Amino acid sequence: MSETNRAYANNQRKSGAAKNARPLRTLSITVLLTAILYGVAFATGATSINLGLDLRGGTSVTLQPRLEAGQEGQVTAEAIDQAVAIIRQRVNSLGVAEAEVASEGTGTNRQIVISVPGETGRRVVELVGQTAELRFRQVLLETGAVPTPEDDTLLQGSSLSPELVAAFKGLDCTKSESTLGSGGDDANSAIVTCDRNGSARYILAAAQVVGRDIKGATAALDQQNASGWFVSLDFTGDGTKKFGALTQSVVNLPAPQNQVAIVLDGVVVSAPRINEAILGGSAQITGSFTQLEAQDLANVLKYGSLPLAFDRGEVQQVSPTLGNDQLVAGLLAGGLGLLLVVLYSLLYYRALGSVVIGSLLLAGLHVLIVCLLLGKWIGFTLTLAGIAGVIVAIGITADSFIVYFERIRDEMRDGKPLRVAAETGWQRARRTIIVADLVSVISAVVLYIVSVGSVRGFAFTLGITTAIDLIVIFFFTKPMVSLLAKLNYFQSGASWSGVSPRSVGMASASIEGKVA
Amino acid sequence: MKLTGLGGRLYRGETSINIIGARKKWYALSGIFVALSIFSLGVQGLHLGIEFKGGSAFTVTTTSGTVEEARAVVGSTGYTGNTIVQTIGDDKIRIQTGVLEPAQSNAIQDALATKFGVTVESIDTQNVGPSWGEEISKKAFQGLIAFLICIMIYLALTFEPKMAVAAIVAVIHDVFITVGIYALVGFEVTPSTVIGFLTILGYSLYDTVVVFDKVRENTRAITSTGKMTYAQATNLAVNQTLVRSMNTSLIALLPVAAILFVGAGLLGAGTLKDLALALFIGLIAGTYSSIFIAAPILASLREREPAIKALNQRVAARQGGNASVETVARTRKKRRK
Numbered sequence: 001m002s003e004t005n006r007a008y009a010n011n012q013r014k015s016g017a018a019k020n021a022r023p024l025r026t027l028s029i030t031v032l033l034t035a036i037l038y039g040v041a042f043a044t045g046a047t048s049i050n051l052g053l054d055l056r057g058g059t060s061v062t063l064q065p066r067l068e069a070g071q072e073g074q075v076t077a078e079a080i081d082q083a084v085a086i087i088r089q090r091v092n093s094l095g096v097a098e099a100e101v102a103s104e105g106t107g108t109n110r111q112i113v114i115s116v117p118g119e120t121g122r123r124v125v126e127l128v129g130q131t132a133e134l135r136f137r138q139v140l141l142e143t144g145a146v147p148t149p150e151d152d153t154l155l156q157g158s159s160l161s162p163e164l165v166a167a168f169k170g171l172d173c174t175k176s177e178s179t180l181g182s183g184g185d186d187a188n189s190a191i192v193t194c195d196r197n198g199s200a201r202y203i204l205a206a207a208q209v210v211g212r213d214i215k216g217a218t219a220a221l222d223q224q225n226a227s228g229w230f231v232s233l234d235f236t237g238d239g240t241k242k243f244g245a246l247t248q249s250v251v252n253l254p255a256p257q258n259q260v261a262i263v264l265d266g267v268v269v270s271a272p273r274i275n276e277a278i279l280g281g282s283a284q285i286t287g288s289f290t291q292l293e294a295q296d297l298a299n300v301l302k303y304g305s306l307p308l309a310f311d312r313g314e315v316q317q318v319s320p321t322l323g324n325d326q327l328v329a330g331l332l333a334g335g336l337g338l339l340l341v342v343l344y345s346l347l348y349y350r351a352l353g354s355v356v357i358g359s360l361l362l363a364g365l366h367v368l369i370v371c372l373l374l375g376k377w378i379g380f381t382l383t384l385a386g387i388a389g390v391i392v393a394i395g396i397t398a399d400s401f402i403v404y405f406e407r408i409r410d411e412m413r414d415g416k417p418l419r420v421a422a423e424t425g426w427q428r429a430r431r432t433i434i435v436a437d438l439v440s441v442i443s444a445v446v447l448y449i450v451s452v453g454s455v456r457g458f459a460f461t462l463g464i465t466t467a468i469d470l471i472v473i474f475f476f477t478k479p480m481v482s483l484l485a486k487l488n489y490f491q492s493g494a495s496w497s498g499v500s501p502r503s504v505g506m507a508s509a510s511i512e513g514k515v516a
Numbered sequence: 517m518k519l520t521g522l523g524g525r526l527y528r529g530e531t532s533i534n535i536i537g538a539r540k541k542w543y544a545l546s547g548i549f550v551a552l553s554i555f556s557l558g559v560q561g562l563h564l565g566i567e568f569k570g571g572s573a574f575t576v577t578t579t580s581g582t583v584e585e586a587r588a589v590v591g592s593t594g595y596t597g598n599t600i601v602q603t604i605g606d607d608k609i610r611i612q613t614g615v616l617e618p619a620q621s622n623a624i625q626d627a628l629a630t631k632f633g634v635t636v637e638s639i640d641t642q643n644v645g646p647s648w649g650e651e652i653s654k655k656a657f658q659g660l661i662a663f664l665i666c667i668m669i670y671l672a673l674t675f676e677p678k679m680a681v682a683a684i685v686a687v688i689h690d691v692f693i694t695v696g697i698y699a700l701v702g703f704e705v706t707p708s709t710v711i712g713f714l715t716i717l718g719y720s721l722y723d724t725v726v727v728f729d730k731v732r733e734n735t736r737a738i739t740s741t742g743k744m745t746y747a748q749a750t751n752l753a754v755n756q757t758l759v760r761s762m763n764t765s766l767i768a769l770l771p772v773a774a775i776l777f778v779g780a781g782l783l784g785a786g787t788l789k790d791l792a793l794a795l796f797i798g799l800i801a802g803t804y805s806s807i808f809i810a811a812p813i814l815a816s817l818r819e820r821e822p823a824i825k826a827l828n829q830r831v832a833a834r835q836g837g838n839a840s841v842e843t844v845a846r847t848r849k850k851r852r853k
Contacts, residue, residue: 054787057637062648064645064647064648064651122618122622125618126618311645311647311648312618312643312645313644313645313647313648313651314567314642314643314644314645314648315618315621315641315642315643315644316641316642316643317637317639317640317641317642318640319577319637319638319639319640320637320638321577321638322575322640325782326786326787326788328782329778329779329782329788330788332778332782333771333774333775333777333778333779333788334771334774336774336777336778337770337771337772337773337774337775338771340770340771340773340774341767341770341771344766344767344770345767348763384786384787384788385708385711385787385791388708388711388775388787388788388791388792391771391772391774391775392715392768392771392772392775392795394771395767395768395769395770395771395772396719396722396768398764398767398768399722399764399767399768402760402763402764402767403726403760403764406523406757406759406760406763409523409524409527410527410756413524413527413528428733431729432725432726432729435674435725435729436721436722436725436726438670439667439670439671439718439721439722439725440718440722442663442666442667442670442718443663443667443714443715443717443718443721444718446659446662446663446666447659447663447711447714449662450655450656450658450659450662451652451655451656451659454707454708454711454787455656455659455707455710455711455714458711458715458791462715462718504523504524
């Protein structure tokens with residue numbers, strides 16, 4: 001027995017005992033799990049893919065935080081979270097169904113993306129460009145949420161401007177848009193506004209202390225007096241003076257003028273009464289706060305202290321017609337790409353090409369289910385770039401089949417029969433496929449982390465589909481080939497099997513050589 | 517099937533294409549290409565889309581409107597900057613301007629809608645701020661660097677450090693060639709093009725990984741057997757994986773070609789076309805470089821090691837003078853018979 005033959009005998013023993021001894025079982029489990037995933041999707045109502053605005057028309061606005069001089073390093077992830085929350089409120093105040101606000105990127109290096117389907121987006125663009133600043137304003141008037149005839153008595157003899165009075169009379173805080181903020185409050189003049197819960201109406205004086213006068217704020221529990229949660233507030237040097245002056249001037253006034261409202265983005269967050277002039281730069285806001293309320297107020301004070309301005313990075317308006325065209329083109333390109341790959345596989349690998357078709361179909365089913373489930377769970381949206389990512393991944397998926405099949409042919413050229421070559425070829429191809437796919441996954445992950453907009457959509461689907469490729473080749477393609485390798489049709493090397501001596505390229509001499 | 521027969525002959529070394537032996541030729545060829553790329557980048561530069569320069573683009577669907585009319589409409593709003601108007605397909609006019617304030621952009625939209633009798637919503641509009649391109653270019657560049665570092669570490673760990681170096685050189689080569697072609701031809705560079713560029717990196721590496729995996733297999737015990745020089749073993753690996761490389765590249769090109777065809781044919785312009793064009797050029801460069809650049813560089817790098825030098829001398833002595841790749845192929849063939 002030659003050395004090759006002995007080696008192959010060993011391999012045969014090893015692979016007989018080794019993993020994947022039951023390809024049929026692996027295949028059944030794979031198919032079953034896929035079916036279960038679809039069951040889960042239908043049971044949870046994840047039956048449609050969220051399409052991006054570039055596929056159905058609409059406006060998207062991408063905002064970039066603009067750092068002003070001296071703000072570098074001060075913009076924290078929390079500050080951006082707060083900015084996102086404020087912008088979300090503003091967009092919601094437009095009352096457009098399905099408007100979405102999302103942040104992209106990581107940490108402070110983030111963009112805010114606002115998507116409004118089917119709108120020109122003009123109102124959005126105007127609305128989101130303004131800076132949201134935290135301001136402290138003296139309360140001039142406080143009353144119930146809805147205008148009543150008693151308003152007139154309250155307003156009698158006041159020195160407020162007629163415009164302000166008219167606005168106050170027309171304000172209904174029970175309407176949701178009244179409490180969502182507009183960002184339009186002018187720091188230097190008196191304003192009319194609502195409590196953010198929609199429970200009270202206010203007339204407020206010009207702002208005397210602003211967000212950047214605050215040094216920090218924390219929520220704490222009063223242990224000694226057991227009076228519950230409170231928020232303590234520290235001012236900067238400048239802020240101490242301003243807040244001192246403000247409190248001193250209002251402390252002896254009758255209610256509600258001895259209250260100072262904390263206003264964020266034009267809406268009153270809280271309007272505590274001033275009990276004493278606070279000159280030391282450190283104040284406490286007490287009340288019947290729950291822990292959550294206290295922490296929320298502390299956060300508003302802390303992160304609102306840094307007014308984040310935004311630049312309009314990109315505004316894109318896609319008409320529904322173009323959206324539909326792009327969707328059709330994306331699907332057509334995908335179908336055509338798939339067809340070409342299938343034809344090529346059949347031409348080159350003949351009957352073995354059927355495994356490629358089966359694997360691609362399964363991979364396609366997996367991509368679909370992942371899009372459905374992620375759409376439901378994390379709001380994943382499929383964009384045109386995302387579709388392109390999937391199409392490009394068809395190539396990568398097919399590549400791994402080629403690597404495997406060529407390895408099988410290599411093994412057969414070394415004189416091994418198909419059944420053995422399918423196993424030993426796999427041992428070798430497996431490594432190459434894992435390494436190559438991981439390179440793809442790494443590039444997708446890196447792209448996803450550092451990029452914005454369409455690049456992210458592409459990276460996401462590319463990464464997902466490459467991962468699916470690994471699953472499919474391990475748990476479908478390989479067991480499938482193992483099964484087929486047992487069939488007489490393939491073992492005998494039928495001329496259309498794709499593993500005939502002729503198509504593998506074994507010269508008859510070398511087959512004889514094996515025996516010798 | 518001729519190709520498969522060739523695959524068998526290449527695998528056994530009966531047919532051998534001397535790729536590593538002629539490496540100086542490939543280096544020179546690529547050197548010329550890279551130099552040309554740098555030259556055209558320097559002279560012509562890249563034709564950047566508005567996403568990079570900042571600016572606005574409006575696309576109106578109209579069958580009756582003309583380019584002159586569109587230009588006049590933009591002028592009538594008081595905008596005096598540079599305006600590029602072109603037709604896309606039979607029924608679309610695209611107007612590109614410099615950076616606009618929201619109010620200016622709205623005015624142009626309104627004027628176009630009135631003139632061509634369409635709704636404002638049906639005008640595809642894109643407004644890009646002046647600093648946006650800087651931001652995305654910065655990110656793309658960061659992505660490139662982060663990617664190269666990650667891949668370098670990963671390949672150095674799974675293969676050998678020198679394989680990582682050779683693979684990265686090949687990737688950088690691909691990026692240069694692709695960017696060079698863009699500069700030379702004057703294709704527009706958009707964010708989609710950048711996606712394409714970045715994807716090429718992964719693809720080019722995929723090919724290289726397949727070749728290097730075989731190289732490693734062939735050279736594992738090379739110093740102890742002493743039958744082949746490192747270059748000869750590498751050449752055999754390249755030949756053995758040649759059919760595979762061509763197959764994987766071809767099959768990867770098929771869907772990309774489909775995107776290019778549909779994107780350029782149906783949509784005229786946009787994400788699909790830009791992406792596919794960059795991929796199409798990059799894939800071809802990537803296939804070339806994994807065979808003709810990555811593997812030769814690996815051989816050149818390894819040949820400087822003392823152990824490999826000693827091996828090469830031993831093999832040379834045994835094979836009688838000048839150990840060429842052909843000699844090995846022939847000896848292998850003889851052995852088999």
